[in-house]
Amino acid sequence: MNVSLKQSALALAAVAAIGIGSISVANAEETLVVVSWGGAYTDSQQKAYHEPYMAMHPDVKIVNDDSSAEAVAKLRAMSESGNVSWALVDAVASDAIRLCDEGLIEEIDFDKVLAPAPDGTPASQDFGNLIVSPCFIPQIVYSTTFGYRTDLVKEPPTTIADVFDLEKIPGKRSLEKRPIGNLEWALIADGVDPEKVYDVLDTEEGVDRAFAKLDTIKDQVVWWEAGAQTPQLLADGEVVMGSTYNGRLFSVIEEEKQPVAMMWDWQVFDLDGWVVPVGGPNHDLVMDYLKFATDTQRLADQAKFISYGPARKSSAPLVGKHASLGIEMGPHMPTAPENAKHTLLFNYEWWADRRDDLTERFNAWLAQ
């Protein structure tokens, strides 16, 4: 009895000592909190960026915070309270533009902060036209595209017009509950020259035309708000086709082996990348980390873990096989030539202007 008491007291003391030790170690090293989307996406960042970086810098500890979905509102709240606790945030381009306008995130000097391509091309040229905001470092190109149930459609959809063709492909389809993307698709399906989509949308008649096209399938649409919904709806047979992020469809097809196939026609490219909050902590560390995490090899590495295309031109040739499935990832990239015959990149500037009023109009249209 006495002995065991002594032993447990010793054990407690040891635990306490270790605890204190680790705290002091933690104080010695720097902790970098990275805000991202969580799930498979954060996992891919953990493996492609965080782990190699921590291996190179044993005194840095990177902690993930899965709050990107609320990032815009939280950053503004932090800025208003004068206490910005986030150092680095993963955000989509449209949010980044908004945050940049609000002065909540820093402008980045691409060529100063980021590594050049292996052949010496400066970062600003390597990223090229994907630099849609001075505050936003693109990381991946993802696309919103369509998946369909191979067993539930008589004939597979091949063009965006098929999404709006209830005769060719009867049944429910899922679309994202926002105007962005859907209006462009509606116009292209209605025969508008894809090059002139935004010119048409700039006119009142163009917007009416897009909504009129959407009207033709309105009662057959299930509207989704979270990326996981379309894969689930497809798996349950609730819809025969639906739009979602291409990475989600990749896991439905290749990992879960559901009877689902991709329809890449007029996939809409979108960008996801890093933003640095103004007044955030660990500024030098963040810049050092960014230089590493956005170099050509690291961006190519991320594609091993998730089927999103790297944002640097120089990364594309380096994309290899999926780390666990062993599938060649090249053909699954939205940027692969086979998939990218018809693609649309958002006109971010245009949407920054029209997002509010068209969202309102879209919601009013939905409510009718």
Place this chain on the structure above:
Amino acid sequence: MTESDTAFVRFSEVQKSYDGETLVVKNLNLDISRGEFVTMLGPSGSGKTTCLMMLAGFETATHGEIYLDGQGINKVAPHRRNIGMVFQNYALFPHMTVSENLAFPLEVRKQPKNEIRERVDRALDMVRLGGFGNRRPAQLSGGQQQRVALARALVFEPKLVLLDEPLGALDKNLREEMQYELKSIHDSLGLTMVFVTHDQQEALTMSDRIAVFDDGVIQQIDSPSTLYEEPRNAFVAYFIGENNRFVGTIKELSDNECSVEVDGGYIIKAKPVNVGNVGDKTTLSLRPERVSINPEAGSMPNMLDAKVLQLIYLGDHIRTRVAVGQNEDFVVKIPNSQEHSQLSKGQTVKVGWSSDDCRALDA
């Protein structure tokens, strides 16, 4: 079939069981005449409340039939029985004023409005609560609530009124006042009332007849005086009023008198009421006020030595506990009259009583 010779309320071979294993009411037969005030008296669990609930229609008889005014009412729903009832905690509706409470039975009977008002006012006056009509029950005292409950049970002029321990929640003074009030209302309206209580004093004060319940059976039903003076068995004698008890064996037995040998070898002469044969056990019951202290020698058939153990002064009488033989709980009530005996503790006296006052009952 004339009214007078037909019972107004009749319980005929009524049995009641809740669990299918034990009978709460065992083969009850009871006739109540029109205008009678009958009390069901008994300890809790004796079946008296169950009988009242069967009469009101809230419980159904497992066997047997209950008749009201000659009609079997087993299958009549409670709201069709037209029986007034005062509940133990009054069950006044808290969301209605006193007047609304009183008007309720009239409204559900679709009486015309002005008549309702008139009868409610009359009923309130009867219980001396005129002017209280707009109050809520919660704003009334216990006694006032009691009277409202009574008025509500009477306002629709039922022929039969049931009262389920209605005075139990009142303090002693108020209870006695209400007893007289109830009795006078009964007398003036000529109602038939069935009253349930476990308070024997209350029962004795108010009733025309009292049915003493025990163990699901009516032990005796008689007028208060008969019940007190001539209890038919040991339970009734014990339950109603105070009494001195001796347990013994019958030695001799004639029509009017028997000799009983009690513990300690004394022979007591008693009146055989409910006994078996010679050699059987019996319980003797003797009211304390029928015992004389130091009677003249030979004036009483029973005369025993007693030692005074305790004297309690109670104003109108002195309650004296004495030891008679081995019985140390023998109580004598000595009236506080001018020439009453002055006893002191430890004194030895003679106690005596007539054989008629000592009733030999079942063992």
Place this chain on the structure above:
Amino acid sequence: MTTEAATQQVMTTADGTPLKVSLAKAQRRLKIRALLLVAPLLLFILITFFVPVFDMLFRSVENQIVPEVLENTAPLLLKWDDRDGELPPEEVFAAAKEDFVKGAKAKTILRVGSRMNYEQSGFSSLFRKTARRAKNFESPYKEAFIKADRKWGDLDTWRILKRESGAFTISYYLAAMDLSYGPSGDITMKPKGEAIYLTLFWRTLKLSFLITILCLALAYPISYLMSTLPLKTSNLLMILVLLPFWTSLLVRTTAWIALLQQEGVINDLLVYFGLITDDNRLAMIHNATGTVVAMTHILLPFMVLPLFSVMKTIPPTYMRAAKNLGATPTVAFIRVYFPNTVSGIGAGGILVFIISIGYYITPALVGGVDGTLISNFIAYHMSTSLNWGLAAALGVLLLGIVLVLYYFYDKIVGVDNMKFG
């Protein structure tokens, strides 16, 4: 009268201090103690509730950013008379140039662009474009501005800027009530295709009311049953009722989806029993039905608890007495039992109604298009569009509606009659 005054004068304690004074002294300590006891809660509520509410009230009208950043332009614009159909004078353009240059340096000018974009689409890019070029503008500035973007030559652009140059604005409230400024500055209803919030307010009230009624219809019998059952059985039932509280929101939602979707359990059963045909499966989720079903389930305990606690206190003798007095069971229920449960119905109803008016997670998950409520849009403007002014205005209107309803509830039923348990 005089004697009364006299007695009042002599009312003193033994040592001669007036009775009232020493009573007040004795009670002051009690009062202080009571205040100290509630102080932590008071402070907590003040910080977590009243401050945010007042902040919200303030935000819904606040417009500081415009006069602050356009510090030179705003006062001039307010003086400018726009009725003659002429563009503002050159001095306004000069002031605007100065503000743009300063604002671009301080990175504040684009916030004005975002703010003005809520008034009219296009301001965002107009400001972005102009901010990039402003430092190179040269006199005459009017031409320079119009050259940078021809919208600066549009009278409406300046009219809107003038309108929103003050430190306070009502435009968020207008937007929240589907109103907007017409071309000449008068307030008009938005056209049908763009109006949304009134529909949503109305839908929120309608669905909340429906949910409250459904909760009541479901909770009343079960509460009655529980109040009459022995404690052991009623506790078991209570656990079943409270179950939705203890399951995670996602589990619950997933369960509802599995049950209600078109290929879900309920539809499968209906098809199996031949009640509907396979191609006529009912749409019960991702629409208003889904919202109503899921929220009724979640909010049911808020109705059951007050009802149960009220019914528990109603003695069974009330019903017996009513029947004995000649009321049929139905009449006895309506006239005696039911009125005694009104306090519980009121409490539960108010609770469920107010909670559902502000609920947004469940409608967002299962509400689809016609099952989303006003709170979903408040959340949208808070977290996505960053139009906090509009979110605040919508919130204030919602609060106002609740207070108005509460006022009428108090008039009709009486708040004192409410019993929460």
